[in-house]
Amino acid sequence: MIIHKKCEIEELPEGVIGQVGLDQLVHYTEEYHRSETAIIASFMEYLKKKGAYPDYYTGCSEAGYEDRPVIAANWNRVPSRNIEKWLDNRGISLEWSDEWMACSDCYKAVRSSPDSYCWEPSYVWTSDCEIVCRNC
Ligand SMILES: [Zn+2]
Structure with a gap:
């Protein structure tokens, strides 16, 4: 889809490309192929703007x-619902930032606070005050 409109390029919404044509009009083209990485990166930016202090763990x-x-x-800072399902469809888990931290070695997420009575940490503190997960 191409829309012709006279206006500033700075007004572009995310996912739209604008170019000034020979007719001095801005030609808008929808950016169809946004990579999954770009989608998650802009979602992380959104969370930062909302003051949600997001952390991304690779595993x-x-x-x-x-x-x-x-x-x-x-997630109290984010008004939108269905985020958990939206992330789940992308193969990403949603967790609370005050309950998780990163392994110093592989940077994967480990739970820092119990979620049940029988919970035991999946990490150890090293003598260098680093967190190392059960796999490392
Ligand atoms: Zn690890």
Whole structure:
């Protein structure tokens, strides 16, 4: 889809490309192929703007959890619903940032606070005060 309109290029919404043509009009083209990385990067920017302090982990090293990417944040700061499902469809887990931290070695997520009575940490503190997960 191409829309012709006289206006500033700075007004462009995300995912739209604008070019000034020979007719001095801005020609808008929808950017159809946004990579998954770009989508997640702009979602992380959105969370930062909302003050949700997001953390992205490339995987999960917690016992009993699937090893897949995790985005942890303060979700109270984000008004939108269905984010968990939206992330789940992309193979990403949603967690709370005050309950997770990163392994110093592989940077995967480990739970820092219990989620049940029988919970045991999936990490150890090293003598250098680093967190190392059960897999490292
Ligand atoms: Zn690790």
